[in-house]
Amino acid sequence: MKEAHPSLATYWIVFVVLVVLLGVTILIAEIKLPEDWMNLALAMSIAAFKAVLIMLFFMHLWYRTAIIRIVAVAGIVWAFIGASLTLADYFTRGWHEAQQPRVNVERVDRETGQAPPQLPAALESPAGSTDGPMQPQH
Amino acid sequence: MNAHVAHHFDNAEQQFVTANLGMWLFLVTEVMFFSGLFAVYTIYRYLYPEAFHEGSRHLDLVLGTINTTVLLLSSLTVALSVRAAQLNRQKQLVWLLVATIALGTVFLVIKAVEYSHKFEEGLVPGSGFQLRHPYDEAFADSSRARHVELFFAVYFAMTGFHALHMVIGLGIFITVLVLAIRGTFHSEYYTPVEVTGLYWHFVDIVWIFLFPLLYLVA
Numbered sequence: 001m002k003e004a005h006p007s008l009a010t011y012w013i014v015f016v017v018l019v020v021l022l023g024v025t026i027l028i029a030e031i032k033l034p035e036d037w038m039n040l041a042l043a044m045s046i047a048a049f050k051a052v053l054i055m056l057f058f059m060h061l062w063y064r065t066a067i068i069r070i071v072a073v074a075g076i077v078w079a080f081i082g083a084s085l086t087l088a089d090y091f092t093r094g095w096h097e098a099q100q101p102r103v104n105v106e107r108v109d110r111e112t113g114q115a116p117p118q119l120p121a122a123l124e125s126p127a128g129s130t131d132g133p134m135q136p137q138h
Numbered sequence: 139m140n141a142h143v144a145h146h147f148d149n150a151e152q153q154f155v156t157a158n159l160g161m162w163l164f165l166v167t168e169v170m171f172f173s174g175l176f177a178v179y180t181i182y183r184y185l186y187p188e189a190f191h192e193g194s195r196h197l198d199l200v201l202g203t204i205n206t207t208v209l210l211l212s213s214l215t216v217a218l219s220v221r222a223a224q225l226n227r228q229k230q231l232v233w234l235l236v237a238t239i240a241l242g243t244v245f246l247v248i249k250a251v252e253y254s255h256k257f258e259e260g261l262v263p264g265s266g267f268q269l270r271h272p273y274d275e276a277f278a279d280s281s282r283a284r285h286v287e288l289f290f291a292v293y294f295a296m297t298g299f300h301a302l303h304m305v306i307g308l309g310i311f312i313t314v315l316v317l318a319i320r321g322t323f324h325s326e327y328y329t330p331v332e333v334t335g336l337y338w339h340f341v342d343i344v345w346i347f348l349f350p351l352l353y354l355v356a
Binding site: 005006008011012014015018019022025026029036043044046047050051054055057058059060064065067068071072074075076078079082083086087090091095 | 155158159162163165166169170173176177180181184185187199203206207210211213214216217218220221224332335336339340342343346347349350351354
C-alpha cells in the first residue's frame with residue numbers, strides 16, 4: 001500500500017513548534033494587554049493554530065483524500081454553529097445585568113407605586129418561578 | 139489479494155481510507171461532546187469572570203505545564219509509531235507504543251496528584267467546599283464563593299472527561315501494543331495504529347484548549 005506520509009523532520013519540527021507555542025501561551029498570560037479579552041483571544045488563536053498543526057501533520061489530514069478533510073472541517077464548523085446558537089440564547093437573557101441576587105427587593109405595584117398587600121406565606125410562589133426573566137441561582 | 143483485506147474492499151488502500159473516515163466521523167461526535175462542555179465554560183466565565191480568575195489561581199501551573207508537555211511528547215511518539223509501522227520497523231514500533239503508554243500514564247499520575255491536592259484543600263464542589271487561602275478574602279462571602287465553586291465544577295467536569303478519554307486511549311493502546319508484539323502490523327497493514335493515533339491526537343487537542351482556559355485565566 002503506497003501512502004504518502006510526513007518525513008521524520010516534519011514530525012520533529014511540528015513537535016518543537018508545539019512546545020514553543022506552549023511557552024508563548026504561558027508568557028502572554030503573564031503580560032497585561034490593554035483589554036482582558038485580548039489575552040483570551042490570543043491564547044485561543046494560538047491553541048487553534050496548534051490544533052491545526054496536529055490535525056494536518058500528526059493526524060495526516062494534509063495527506064488524506066478530500067472526503068476525510070470535508071468530514072473533519074464539517075465537524076468543526078458544525079460545532080461552531082451549535083455553540084453560536086446556544087451562546088446567542090444565553091447571552092441575550094440579560095443574566096449578566098442581573099448579577100445581583102434578587103433577595104430583599106422591595107415589591108412595588110406598578111400602577112399605584114405602593115407595596116402590594118402581603119399574601120399569606122403559603123400562597124407565595126417558590127423563589128425562581130416568579131415573574132420576570134429566569135434568574136441564575138446564587 | 140492480501141489476507142488482511144476484507145472481501146468487501148477492492149484493495150488495502152480502500153480499506154484503510156474507509157477505516158480513517160469512520161474514525162473521523164467518530165471524532166466529530168467527540169467534538170460535539172466536548173463543545174457542550176466548552177459552551178458551559180464560556181457561559182459561566184462570561185457571567186462570573188472574577189470568580190474564574192480566582193479559581194484559576196488555585197491550580198498548579200507548574201504541574202499543568204509539565205502535563206501539557208508530556209501530552210505533546212506522547213503525540214509525537216504516536217505519530218512516530220505510525221511511521222515505524224509504515225517502514226516495517228517492528229522493534230521501533232513496539233518501543234514507541236511503550237513510550238506512548240508510559241507518557242499517558244505519567245499524565246494521569248500527575249493529574250491524580252493535582253486532584254488529591256484539590257481534595258485536601260477543600261476545593262471539590264459540594265458541602266465541603268471552602269476557600270482557605272489568604273488571597274481568598276474578597277471571595278469569603280458565600281454567594282461569591284459559590285461562583286468559585288462553579289469554576290471548580292467546570293474544572294472537574296472538563297479535566298475528568300478528558301482523563302476518562304486518556305484512560306480509554308491507554309486501554310486501546312495496550313491492545314495495539316500486544317498486536318504489535320505479535321507482529322500483526324507491517325507497511326501494508328497498520329490501520330489500528332493509525333486510527334488509535336487519531337483518537338490520541340484528538341484528546342491532545344482537547345487538552346491544548348483546556349490548559350489556557352483553566353490554568354491561564356489572565
